[in-house]
Amino acid sequence: MKTDKTRVKKIIGKASPLIILIAVMSLLHIFGVLTWNRDLAALEVGLINSLVVLALFLSYSMLNVCDLSTDGCYTLGIAVGGVFAAMGHPFLAILAALAAGAASGFVTAFLQTKMGVNSLLAGIIVNTGLYSINIVIMGKSTINVFKSNTLFTLTAKLLGDGEISEYCALIVSGAAVITVLTLLSYFLRTRLGLAIRATGDNPDMVRSSSINPAVTTIIGLCVSGSVTALSGCLFIQYAKSADINVGTGMVTMALASLLIGGVFIGEGGIFIRGVGAVLGAIIFRLIYAIAIALKIDTNLLKLVYSLIVVLAISTPYIKKQLPMLKRRMTYKKKGARQ
Numbered sequence: 001m002k003t004d005k006t007r008v009k010k011i012i013g014k015a016s017p018l019i020i021l022i023a024v025m026s027l028l029h030i031f032g033v034l035t036w037n038r039d040l041a042a043l044e045v046g047l048i049n050s051l052v053v054l055a056l057f058l059s060y061s062m063l064n065v066c067d068l069s070t071d072g073c074y075t076l077g078i079a080v081g082g083v084f085a086a087m088g089h090p091f092l093a094i095l096a097a098l099a100a101g102a103a104s105g106f107v108t109a110f111l112q113t114k115m116g117v118n119s120l121l122a123g124i125i126v127n128t129g130l131y132s133i134n135i136v137i138m139g140k141s142t143i144n145v146f147k148s149n150t151l152f153t154l155t156a157k158l159l160g161d162g163e164i165s166e167y168c169a170l171i172v173s174g175a176a177v178i179t180v181l182t183l184l185s186y187f188l189r190t191r192l193g194l195a196i197r198a199t200g201d202n203p204d205m206v207r208s209s210s211i212n213p214a215v216t217t218i219i220g221l222c223v224s225g226s227v228t229a230l231s232g233c234l235f236i237q238y239a240k241s242a243d244i245n246v247g248t249g250m251v252t253m254a255l256a257s258l259l260i261g262g263v264f265i266g267e268g269g270i271f272i273r274g275v276g277a278v279l280g281a282i283i284f285r286l287i288y289a290i291a292i293a294l295k296i297d298t299n300l301l302k303l304v305y306s307l308i309v310v311l312a313i314s315t316p317y318i319k320k321q322l323p324m325l326k327r328r329m330t331y332k333k334k335g336a337r338q
Contacts, residue, residue, distance in 0.1 A: 024290065034293050039286070040170065046285035047173035048238060049253065050278040051180055051231035053261070056254040057277045059224040062188065063217065064200035065112070068123030068251055072130030073104045073225050075247035077232025079137040085145045085237055090154065093233055101229025104130065105221035113214035134244060141244045143236065150237035169238055176234060177278055180227055185271040187223070196220045249302075252309055257281040259312040284308060 028034040052074060059067045077097040084093035104126060111122035135141060156168040187193045196216045198206045203213040228250075236242050261280030265272055291304045 025286065028290065028293060034290070038289055038293060040167075042285045042289035043282060044169045044173050044238065045235075046282035047170070047177050047278070048231055048234050049250075049285065050177055050257070050281035051234070052228050052250055052254045053257045053277045053281045054177075054180055054184060054274060055224040055227035055231070056251070056258055057274060058184065058188075058196075058227070059221060060255070060258065061273075062197050062200050063220040063224075065119050065217065065221065066123070067105075067108060067221060067224060068120055069104060069108045069126035069130065069225075070123075070228055070251035070254060071247040071249065072127040072134065073101055073228045073247075074232040074235075074250045075134045075242075075244065076100050076104055076130055076137075077229030078236040078242050078246060079134045079143065079232075080229070081233025082143040082145055082236040082242065083137060085150055086143070086148050088148055090148070090150050090237060093237070094151075094230065097229040097233035098226045101225040101227070102222040103225075104229070105223070105225025106218060108225070109214075109218040109221040113217050131244070138244065142241070143243075144241040145236060146240050150240065151234070152238055173234065173238070176230070180230070181271065181274045181278065184223075184227075185269075185274055188270050192216070192219065249305060252305065253284060254281075256309040256312040257284045259315075260284060263312070263315050280312075284312075 025034060025039070052070065056067070056070065059065050077100065080100040081093040081097040084090070084096050108122050108126045111117040111125065112119050115122075117125070151172050152169050155172050156165045159165040159168055159171075188197060195206065195211050196219065198209075198211075199213045199216040199220070206213050206216070232247065235246075257280035258277055259280070260283050261273075261276030261278070264279055264283075265276030268276075287308055288301075288304070291301065296304060
């Protein structure tokens with residue numbers, strides 16, 4: 001009985017933040033602050049951004065490398081994908097973005113493994129260089145594909161004029177996330193995937209097992225970069241317009257989403273933890289949508305961004321400290337009675 005009660009308490013404890021979020025959103029809907037269209041948009045963008053979180057899940061959680069080139073790599077996907085989509089090749093845009101992202105990941109990994117550059121510094125260097133590269137690819141500081149067909153418009157045409165066509169963006173982004181999550185979870189269970197995970201846990205052990213950790217690091221960051229660029233490619237086809245600074249803060253968002261997902265789904269296999277990462281991205285975007293719906297000054301939105309990150313990072317620590325605080329309060333009450 002005690003074991004069952006403990007499990008129920010754990011489930012309620014993990015679900016309590018989500019319950020609070022749902023309650024707040026319900027109240028905002030009742031008072032007309034939020035609408036279904038805003039919720040749907042937040043869900044669609046959250047799914048697209050969750051690909052960046054899955055990329056960080058591979059590089060940060062599995063490979064133990066904090067890749068700070070994420071911002072530039074995301075914009076690289078937008079630039080390359082946008083150029084190909086503007087030429088009328090939305091499907092070829094995906095392949096081009098995947099290749100460009102892999103190239104970005106390769107350069108970052110090469111600097112770390114072959115040039116002896118610190119991983120954080122390597123990410124910063126690549127991110128800085130990508131800013132200029134992205135402007136060159138885009139031709140200017142903005143890019144749009146308003147006059148071109150995209151994956152989303154083609155899907156809408158395929159679905160016809162019915163109500164289901166309104167959910168084409170949700171269908172496309174959801175299919176992309178399911179595909180990437182399935183392939184990533186399968187990849188990390190293969191021999192190469194296990195070697196990448198082992199590299200993140202103990203590179204010395206991997207080296208003693210006749211596996212070159214430099215190779216596994218390069219492959220891991222190439223895959224991570226590809227998924228990040230894919231997210232950017234889907235975003236430009238979804239939004240149809242973007243500027244050079246749209247990727248700023250993506251690594252912060254992804255890290256916060258990863259931690260939020262860990263709060264709800266902290267344990268489990270690769271696939272379950274990946275689902276948690278996707279859930280974290282959606283929750284992050286819903287919180288951001290609430291901030292916009294409350295008409296918070298646009299100049300303060302970055303502050304809201306930072307507060308969400310702080311809450312995401314500090315929540316696991318606070319949860320660990322709660323039992324100790326309860327014991328202290330109990331001890332103080334007993335002392336006061338005596």
